Amino acid sequence: MAKFYTEPVLTLISRPSFSAPEHLPVDWIGDSTDGERLAEFAGRLCYMSQHNPAKRQTREYLENIKKQGHGSVLEHANYSILLEGVSRSLTHELVRHRAGFAYSQLSQRYVDESEANFVVPPAVVGDEMLMETWRTQVEVAQAAYVGLVAELMERYSWVADKVHRRKMAREAARAVLPNATETKIVVTANARAWRTMLELRSSEGAELEIRRMAVEVLRLLQREAPGFFSDFEVYVAADRREAARISYHKV
Numbered sequence: 001m002a003k004f005y006t007e008p009v010l011t012l013i014s015r016p017s018f019s020a021p022e023h024l025p026v027d028w029i030g031d032s033t034d035g036e037r038l039a040e041f042a043g044r045l046c047y048m049s050q051h052n053p054a055k056r057q058t059r060e061y062l063e064n065i066k067k068q069g070h071g072s073v074l075e076h077a078n079y080s081i082l083l084e085g086v087s088r089s090l091t092h093e094l095v096r097h098r099a100g101f102a103y104s105q106l107s108q109r110y111v112d113e114s115e116a117n118f119v120v121p122p123a124v125v126g127d128e129m130l131m132e133t134w135r136t137q138v139e140v141a142q143a144a145y146v147g148l149v150a151e152l153m154e155r156y157s158w159v160a161d162k163v164h165r166r167k168m169a170r171e172a173a174r175a176v177l178p179n180a181t182e183t184k185i186v187v188t189a190n191a192r193a194w195r196t197m198l199e200l201r202s203s204e205g206a207e208l209e210i211r212r213m214a215v216e217v218l219r220l221l222q223r224e225a226p227g228f229f230s231d232f233e234v235y236v237a238a239d240r241r242e243a244a245r246i247s248y249h250k251v
Ligand SMILES: Cc1cc2nc3c(=O)[nH]c(=O)nc-3n(C[C@H](O)[C@H](O)[C@H](O)COP(=O)(O)OP(=O)(O)OC[C@H]3O[C@@H](n4cnc5c(N)ncnc54)[C@H](O)[C@@H]3O)c2cc1C
Pocket: 096, 097, 098, 099, 100, 196, 200, 201, 205, 206, 207
């Protein structure tokens, strides 16, 4: 029985680890994480201002960095997030974000999708009639996939390597799977790249599923490293869905 996701599942799986060099001590002030200190250290190196002449807390310092558009120092801090419960159509849009991003996604050629899960489009969630239509089509598609894999395995019986044979069958059969098929993807990006993607995808113009995901990623990263993301504000838009706006555009 396939599972139907109505929201993404996010897990932060990697964050920066900063080792402050003893020969260039910084006068740190205020709360901060390794990622934020790493960016502050990199920024201060540019002017050799480790003595912190303006007596800024780390997060005030980073606020000024964003205001000045000196965003390259944010590129030192990388965060990796495992995304699950997202659709293939979402990841198709997500992977368009290239600069500063790395992706590793579940392969539909290698992985058996006979028991794949699916993501309900936000506009369909809570509407029984639409849900019924959607669900029927998804189930028909999955049954067709299972049938095609079985048939293709027969047709390719001459292929000796079973792993290769399965791959050949699955890569053809997946053509009938819908965009709503659930996928898993590890996304790594630096803080500057996350900001650019989140600005575009949490805005009101973005598609609803990726927008919902972007708002959740934003919340996660705001908790993790407020110095990089505190200028984003989540609000409920006129369409009654959450969106986010930013103070410092494309630092
Ligand atoms: C609401 C919305 C609707 C969209 N609709 C469509 C659509 O209908 N069809 C479609 O194909 N795409 C669509 N897109 C995707 C969009 O065109 C971009 O591919 C996507 O947003 C990634 O943006 P980017 O290229 O700025 O990101 P990245 O590739 O991460 O680039 C980040 C920034 O780096 C710089 N940069 C990156 N590469 C280069 C380069 N080669 N040369 C110069 N500068 C570079 C640019 O400043 C760029 O903004 C849509 C996006 C959004 C948010």
